[in-house]
Amino acid sequence: DGGITQSPKYLFRKEGQNVTLSCEQNLNHDAMYWYRQDPGQGLRLIYYSQIVNDFQKGDIAEGYSVSREKKESFPLTVTSAQKNPTAFYLCASSGRRGFKNEQFFGPGTRLTVL
Amino acid sequence: GQQLNQSPQSMFIQEGEDVSMNCTSSSIFNTWLWYKQDPGEGPVLLIALYKAGELTSNGRLTAQFGITRKDSFLNISASIPSDVGIYFCAGHEGTYKYIFGTGTRLKVLA
Numbered sequence: 338d339g340g341i342t343q344s345p346k347y348l349f350r351k352e353g354q355n356v357t358l359s360c361e362q363n364l365n366h367d368a369m370y371w372y373r374q375d376p377g378q379g380l381r382l383i384y385y386s387q388i389v390n391d392f393q394k395g396d397i398a399e400g401y402s403v404s405r406e407k408k409e410s411f412p413l414t415v416t417s418a419q420k421n422p423t424a425f426y427l428c429a430s431s432g433r434r435g436f437k438n439e440q441f442f443g444p445g446t447r448l449t450v451l
Numbered sequence: 452g453q454q455l456n457q458s459p460q461s462m463f464i465q466e467g468e469d470v471s472m473n474c475t476s477s478s479i480f481n482t483w484l485w486y487k488q489d490p491g492e493g494p495v496l497l498i499a500l501y502k503a504g505e506l507t508s509n510g511r512l513t514a515q516f517g518i519t520r521k522d523s524f525l526n527i528s529a530s531i532p533s534d535v536g537i538y539f540c541a542g543h544e545g546t547y548k549y550i551f552g553t554g555t556r557l558k559v560l561a
Binding site for chain 1: 501553
């Protein structure tokens with residue numbers, strides 16, 4: 338089955354520690370994204386990547402870092418510089434089918450910093 | 452960052468009723484997408500729209516791409532309890548970025 342996987346589903350970390358969230362897709366999509374969702378809120382873009390070895394900051398990139406060494410993978414590191422890291426993190430990918438653009442999401446990782 | 456205006460923010464309806472929600476933007480989009488998110492899960496794509504005026508159905512769901520290309524509408528007919536969740540719209544203008552609505556929380560009373 339084609340899709341997007343995120344791991345782990347739940348993650349607990351102590352304050353001051355860096356943590357890396359995994360995102361893998363087998364949809365052969367060029368573009369991948371990371372969003373943050375807070376309780377009762379919409380989606381805010383952290384980083385996105387249009388192609389391997391290239392990525393751009395989104396609206397709330399401070400305290401986060403990413404890499405895109407492979408087309409299938411787009412890991413997100415939440416650093417100790419992120420002041421309020423507890424949130425639900427969503428990875429997405431998008432691709433074109435002819436003229437059609439579609440974006441699909443993974444199941445999410447809930448990060449709790451203690 | 453930019454967010455689309457989505458209304459209503461939340462709604463309680465009786466099972467069997469029809470539901471309507473809409474999304475408006477100050478920008479023109481080439482694509483409108485509608486998603487449903489269940490608690491603790493990622494959003495699932497429901498309907499994609501690619502042409503102004505387009506009307507597309509997916510089961511009991513029907514969505515329309517507004518003629519001005521600045522709005523979109525989602526209707527759910529004969530709602531059932533499993534329709535509960537948060538519905539998001541998203542607009543795409545041809546770049547790699549998608550702009551999301553603020554969400555409509557739907558609660559269905561049996």
